[in-house]
Amino acid sequence: MRTMMAVLGMCVLVQAAGAQTIYKCTTEGKVSYGEQPCAAGKTSELTVPPAPAGADAARALARDKAQLAALEKQRAVEAAREEKDRMRAARTADATRQKCERLRLQLKWAQEDAARAGKQASAAARLKARRQAESLAVQCPA
Numbered sequence: 001m002r003t004m005m006a007v008l009g010m011c012v013l014v015q016a017a018g019a020q021t022i023y024k025c026t027t028e029g030k031v032s033y034g035e036q037p038c039a040a041g042k043t044s045e046l047t048v049p050p051a052p053a054g055a056d057a058a059r060a061l062a063r064d065k066a067q068l069a070a071l072e073k074q075r076a077v078e079a080a081r082e083e084k085d086r087m088r089a090a091r092t093a094d095a096t097r098q099k100c101e102r103l104r105l106q107l108k109w110a111q112e113d114a115a116r117a118g119k120q121a122s123a124a125a126r127l128k129a130r131r132q133a134e135s136l137a138v139q140c141p142a
Contacts, residue, residue, distance in 0.1 A: 022046045100140035107132040 024031065024046055025038035037043050110132040114125035 022048060096140075100136070103132070103136040103139060107136050 021035075022045075023034050023037050024044040025034060026042040026044075027038065027040060033046075037045075107129065110125070110129035114122065114129045117125040
């Protein structure tokens, strides 16, 4: 009960403090703020806007929380999409790398076959090796 009264008393004091007028004083190029007008120098009266009503503040808080939840959900969706795209790109790159390695191996084998071939089979083996090299150059330009 005492705690509740203390909190209620603090709320009343905060409301009263928020309604006070604040004065901006400029003296010799120095700016100061106070609750009373300046004795010397230039004085500007600043009015403090009243604190929002409890219901308005609650609605604003609820609106802000809903916006935050929507933004977090959107960010999570975008992160999931980016991760999916990254995984797809990694799979594609891996498949391309494997294909190029397979073509390089086939070229190596064709060149070895051409080197081992007899006189009659040598022309056919060289042709096969050249075609393997062309296929590798087209499919794996690097």
